[in-house]
Amino acid sequence: MKQxxxxxxxxxxxxxxxxxxxxxxxIGRFQAGxxxxxxxLVNRYKDxxxxxxxxxxxxxxxxxxxxxxxxxxxxxxxxxxxxxxKFSTWIYTIAxxxxxxxxxxxxxxxxxxxxxxxxxxxxxxxxxxQDNVDQSLHNEFIQDRIxxxxxxxxxHYKMVIILRDIQELSYDDISNIVGVPLGTIKSRxxxxxxxxxxxxxxxx
Amino acid sequence: xxxxxxxxxxSEYIENQLSLSKRKEFEAYLKKNPDSExxxxxxxxxIKKLNKMPQLTTSSTFNERxxxxxxxxxxxxxxxxxxxxxxxxxxxxASLMMGLVVAFIFISVQLINPSSDPQQxxxxxLTDEQSPRNVSNSNNIDNNQNQDLxxxxxxxxxxxSSIQIxxxxxxxxxxxxx
Numbered sequence: 001m002k003q004x005x006x007x008x009x010x011x012x013x014x015x016x017x018x019x020x021x022x023x024x025x026x027i028g029r030f031q032a033g034x035x036x037x038x039x040x041l042v043n044r045y046k047d048x049x050x051x052x053x054x055x056x057x058x059x060x061x062x063x064x065x066x067x068x069x070x071x072x073x074x075x076x077x078x079x080x081x082x083x084x085x086k087f088s089t090w091i092y093t094i095a096x097x098x099x100x101x102x103x104x105x106x107x108x109x110x111x112x113x114x115x116x117x118x119x120x121x122x123x124x125x126x127x128x129x130q131d132n133v134d135q136s137l138h139n140e141f142i143q144d145r146i147x148x149x150x151x152x153x154x155x156h157y158k159m160v161i162i163l164r165d166i167q168e169l170s171y172d173d174i175s176n177i178v179g180v181p182l183g184t185i186k187s188r189x190x191x192x193x194x195x196x197x198x199x200x201x202x203x204x
Numbered sequence: 205x206x207x208x209x210x211x212x213x214x215s216e217y218i219e220n221q222l223s224l225s226k227r228k229e230f231e232a233y234l235k236k237n238p239d240s241e242x243x244x245x246x247x248x249x250x251i252k253k254l255n256k257m258p259q260l261t262t263s264s265t266f267n268e269r270x271x272x273x274x275x276x277x278x279x280x281x282x283x284x285x286x287x288x289x290x291x292x293x294x295x296x297x298a299s300l301m302m303g304l305v306v307a308f309i310f311i312s313v314q315l316i317n318p319s320s321d322p323q324q325x326x327x328x329x330l331t332d333e334q335s336p337r338n339v340s341n342s343n344n345i346d347n348n349q350n351q352d353l354x355x356x357x358x359x360x361x362x363x364x365s366s367i368q369i370x371x372x373x374x375x376x377x378x379x380x381x382x
Contacts, residue, residue, distance in 0.1 A: 046262045054260055072273050165254035190215040197247050
């Protein structure tokens with residue numbers, strides 16, 4: 001009975017949503033028992049969170065597992081959300097905490113993470129197709145350099161630069177997610193940009 | 205403006221968050237230092253590149269697997285009632301707070317109205333030396349005086365504790381004309 005209701009939910013996940021609600025309205029509806037609102041929230045945030053988490057873990061499968069856990073927490077702990085905070089801040093904070101937990105586990109165990117599914121079963125979307133192969137290679141090179149430069153940043157710089165310059169969140173949201181005063185966030189972002197510039201100065 | 209001050213303000217300049225006076229000061233510094241201008245341009249360029257980083261997308265089976273996880277989880281929608289927040293507290297904390305409030309009220313009542321039994325009150329508030337029992341046992345103190353004292357205390361306690369009992373003094377009142 002329960003299983004069948006979830007499978008019907010899974011079907012509705014793939015449909016294009018007709019919701020025009022804000023995130024806060026959606027979580028409100030979900031708290032009131034409307035599971036379509038949950039589906040909409042998952043669709044809105046799964047890719048954003050994947051990009052966020054991937055920058056920390058550097059592993060696609062692990063990042064996706066963390067996003068799965070985040071969405072599961074959202075489902076199970078929906079009543080813990082209070083409208084005093086923005087929904088995006090709340091969900092990013094959950095994802096950040098889970099990513100940190102995963103990093104700590106990784107450091108403790110120092111073993112290779114085995115995902116529940118084999119690699120063959122995963123089908124990832126291929127990034128935008130390039131018309132020109134040379135241009136494509138050049139872009140790929142630049143992206144690799146940028147990723148490498150980001151990975152060299154200290155953790156507290158890395159997080160804020162990802163949230164600001166890749167995820168394009170506001171300073172206030174970043175301050176809430178990281179749990180650090182606004183002034184410190186601004187300073188960290190500025191320092192992170194300077195460090196990135198120093199690392200990428202040969203990249204024109 | 206020195207180099208450190210300049211570096212601290214780069215992001216705010218790029219994001220147009222500087223005040224007019226600071227902006228003028230910043231731009232004056234840029235004119236004097238062409239390498240600084242190049243640095244600002246370079247950082248702007250990096251931000252653009254970061255913005256254009258290709259976005260990863262979840263696998264096509266993501267939603268399916270998520271729903272499987274949701275189905276397998278021990279989560280029971282009927283438990284929502286227990287998870288609801290009561291006056292900003294989780295049910296566990298709300299119960300604890302309720303217990304504390306009840307305990308506080310009970311203690312307060314005890315403090316305001318210590319005892320309805322005058323004898324108990326007497327034994328609690330009189331020192332050992334003042335206690336009627338000890339007084340009567342003492343050979344060194346005048347027994348009659350102590351007995352009076354004890355009776356006086358008894359009377360006062362009884363009077364206090366039986367405020368609501370109205371005594372009928374009509375028989376004891378004698379008018380002048382009588």
